[in-house]
Amino acid sequence: MTLESIKELMSRAPECAITVLGDFCLDKYLYIDPKLDEPSLETGLTAYQVIGKGIYPGGAGTVTNNLRGLTAKVYCVGIVGIDGEGWELINALEKIGADTSCMVRDPNRCTSTYTKPMRGTPGDYSELNRLDFKNFVPVYPEIEAQIIENLKKCAAKSQAVLVLDQFVEEDCGVVNSAVRKALIELAAERPDLVIYADSRAYIDRFSDVVVKCNNFEVVKCVMPDFEGEPDDSVVFECGKKLYERNHCPVFVTRGKEGSICFDGEGMHVSPAIDVPGPFDICGAGDASSSGIVLSLALGASAEDAAQMGNIVSSITIQQIGVTGFATPEQVIKRFEDYCL
Numbered sequence: 089m090t091l092e093s094i095k096e097l098m099s100r101a102p103e104c105a106i107t108v109l110g111d112f113c114l115d116k117y118l119y120i121d122p123k124l125d126e127p128s129l130e131t132g133l134t135a136y137q138v139i140g141k142g143i144y145p146g147g148a149g150t151v152t153n154n155l156r157g158l159t160a161k162v163y164c165v166g167i168v169g170i171d172g173e174g175w176e177l178i179n180a181l182e183k184i185g186a187d188t189s190c191m192v193r194d195p196n197r198c199t200s201t202y203t204k205p206m207r208g209t210p211g212d213y214s215e216l217n218r219l220d221f222k223n224f225v226p227v228y229p230e231i232e233a234q235i236i237e238n239l240k241k242c243a244a245k246s247q248a249v250l251v252l253d254q255f256v257e258e259d260c261g262v263v264n265s266a267v268r269k270a271l272i273e274l275a276a277e278r279p280d281l282v283i284y285a286d287s288r289a290y291i292d293r294f295s296d297v298v299v300k301c302n303n304f305e306v307v308k309c310v311m312p313d314f315e316g317e318p319d320d321s322v323v324f325e326c327g328k329k330l331y332e333r334n335h336c337p338v339f340v341t342r343g344k345e346g347s348i349c350f351d352g353e354g355m356h357v358s359p360a361i362d363v364p365g366p367f368d369i370c371g372a373g374d375a376s377s378s379g380i381v382l383s384l385a386l387g388a389s390a391e392d393a394a395q396m397g398n399i400v401s402s403i404t405i406q407q408i409g410v411t412g413f414a415t416p417e418q419v420i421k422r423f424e425d426y427c428l
Contacts, residue, residue: 089396089423090397091420091423091424091428093388094423097382097386097388098158098159098420099416100386101158101159101160101382101386103119103132103161104160104248104382105163105245105247106155106160106162106163106242106246106247106248106249107165107233107239107242107246107248107250108155108162108163108164108165108166108250108252109148109166109252109267109271110148110251110254111147111148111166111200111252111253111255111261112145112149112167112198113145113146113147113148113199113200113254114143114144114176114199114201114202115142115145115150115202115208116141116203116204117141117144117206117410118141118204118205119140119141119142119213120136120139120206121137122151122207122208125137125236126140132351136205136207141171143176143179143180144410145177145180147254147264148164149164149177150182150371150374150375151252151375151378151381152181152184152186154374154375154379154413154414155378155382156184156185156186156382156413157184157378157414157415158378158379158382160382160417161187161190162187163186163187163190163242163245164186164188164190165191165235165242165262166235166262167192167227167235168193168199168334169194169195169198169199170194171195171198171199173199173201174199179346180356184422190238190242192231192234192235194227194231195346196228197223198221198223199221200221200223201221201360202218203221204217204218204303205218205219211294213234218222222255222257224260226260227259227260227261227262232264232266232267232292235262235267236266236267237273237275239271241263243281244276246281247385247386248281248284248381248384248385249274249281249282249283249284250284250286250378251283251284251287251294251297252374252377253286253289253290255288256288256289258289259308263285263290264288265293268293271283271294272294272295272296272297275296276296278337282298283301284298284299284377284380284381285300285404286299286300286373286374286377287299287301288305291305291309291310292330294334295334295335296334296335297334297336298336298338298339299330299334299337299338300339300373300377300380301339301340302342303318303323303339303340303342303343303345304317306323307322309326309330310329310330311326324348327340327350327355328350328355330350331350331351337351337390339380339390339394341373341397342360343360343369343372344360345359346359346360347360347376347398348394349390351390351391353391356390356392358391358397358398360398360402361398361402361427363405363406363422363426366408367408368405368406368408371404372401372404372405373401375401375404375413376397378400379393379396379401379414379419380412382396383396383397399414399422399423400414402422403422
């Protein structure tokens with residue numbers, strides 16, 4: 089990738105439409121001032137005093153936030169409950185300019201929410217135990233059918249579909265068995281469409297689409313009985329086998345070691361961008377996915393897309409206590425400062 093090519097990609101980003109399908113969550117940060125702690129009269133326990141909150145799209149909303157930061161158009165396909173968190177999530181997505189017209193409201197589910205108490209002072213917060221709201225029952229068939237219909241509707245006007253399969257509870261999230269089948273069928277019908285799947289627990293159930301996982305997930309996928317921390321040779325072997333099985337590029341993120349892409353030309357190692365801390369690595373994989381998918385949708389090679397993913401994630405990890413994103417100007421500046 090050259091400075092000219094990255095500028096050219098960024099100049100075309102506003103023309104690119106991407107469907108984000110998956111588990112949209114609400115990230116709710118609660119900012120607590122320890123100087124205002126007081127005992128509860130009812131229980132005697134310390135009552136933390138919340139002096140502010142931050143509301144951000146999380147899960148599939150994180151990649152949406154990153155894609156919007158990069159100026160791509162985004163169609164959201166997912167599920168929210170008919171509750172206050174659902175209202176906050178839709179509002180947060182629309183605030184960043186995402187299209188939520190194909191989000192499905194389900195009165196039988198709660199809106200997936202990560203509540204993150206942040207105790208301290210501005211610039212020096214520590215995250216306390218998180219409070220999560222998830223769903224532990226399968227999606228109803230009528231909701232499933234609506235998700236598939238909305239996926240096809242949005243994909244018809246997109247250059248790419250980015251799939252974020254967040255939850256490990258089988259068939260309890262948006263991307264269940266029927267939706268995966270629909271994605272595989274869509275890939276066969278639309279060879280021009282970039283379909284990219286990031287699944288925390290079920291990456292082995294996708295085929296004929298681009299997949300992304302981390303170094304632990306790729307080993308678990310190919311060598312389910314492997315124990316311990318995999319070294320490079322194991323990761324390389326598993327990435328190659330997953331590509332051979334999947335017939336489409338495989339991206340493997342490795343934290344501070346950067347990422348690897350496996351495609352028809354072999355294996356491409358893309359080093360991480362060595363930026364100064366402090367860091368918040370939460371959401372780094374999603375940031376990387378946004379850079380990769382945007383690049384692929386605009387016609388970049390898999391190798392260049394991997395480098396773009398590393399650039400975008402290097403910017404977001406420096407944004408502490410928020411769900412961050414990178415702008416085209418920041419991407420170009422980061423490339424000039426660290427990649428030339």
